[in-house]
Amino acid sequence: MRSANKELIALYWGIGGMIARQQKTEGWGKSVVGRLAQDLQQEFPGVKGFSVQNLWYMRQFYLEYHGSAKLQPLVGEIAWSNNLIIMSRCKDPMEREFYINQPRATGLCVEKIYRQSIDGTPKSINGSRTGRTGLVLRAQQMSSRLLELSGLLGSPVAR
Numbered sequence: 288m289r290s291a292n293k294e295l296i297a298l299y300w301g302i303g304g305m306i307a308r309q310q311k312t313e314g315w316g317k318s319v320v321g322r323l324a325q326d327l328q329q330e331f332p333g334v335k336g337f338s339v340q341n342l343w344y345m346r347q348f349y350l351e352y353h354g355s356a357k358l359q360p361l362v363g364e365i366a367w368s369n370n371l372i373i374m375s376r377c378k379d380p381m382e383r384e385f386y387i388n389q390p391r392a393t394g395l396c397v398e399k400i401y402r403q404s405i406d407g408t409p410k411s412i413n414g415s416r417t418g419r420t421g422l423v424l425r426a427q428q429m430s431s432r433l434l435e436l437s438g439l440l441g442s443p444v445a446r
Contacts, residue, residue, distance in 0.1 A: 289364075295336075296363040296370070303349030306342060320346075336367075344371060355380065361387045369397040 306323070309315040320342050327337035351374055352359045358380060362370055369390055377383045386397050 292366060293363045299345045300349055303345035306346040307349050347374060358383060365390050372397045
């Protein structure tokens with residue numbers, strides 16, 4: 288499952304990057320992306336994920352993370368649906384890192400973690416209410432703890 292997810296995320300990354308580059312260099316707009324969605328659906332009948340809306344999400348995914356050497360490798364570790372939730376709800380890079388690491392650390396999906404919150408205020412893993420500053424501190428603590436546990440600077444969780 289993980290290798291299939293990584294392949295899917297890599298495919299979506301590539302499509303998003305292609306759309307972003309074509310928009311910049313060729314002036315692609317809504318109609319061209321719509322046509323691309325139709326072409327992909329015809330080329331791969333029965334394969335879901337090539338709707339116009341999802342192609343726009345792929346573009347956003349690429350644009351959000353292509354400049355982040357820290358987050359870019361992490362996004363392939365979680366499901367596409369979790370990536371969409373994180374992109375839509377988290378704008379701060381530290382907050383995104385925290386929620387990208389949650390499914391890997393706990394086995395919970397991002398949506399479940401968000402459902403545990405009250406009035407949209409994120410909660411930490413132990414359920415305690417935390418504001419944005421608390422969330423960033425929790426993300427830093429979690430990153431430090433994972434680094435301690437890894438014991439190796441070359442491990443995937445090391446900075």
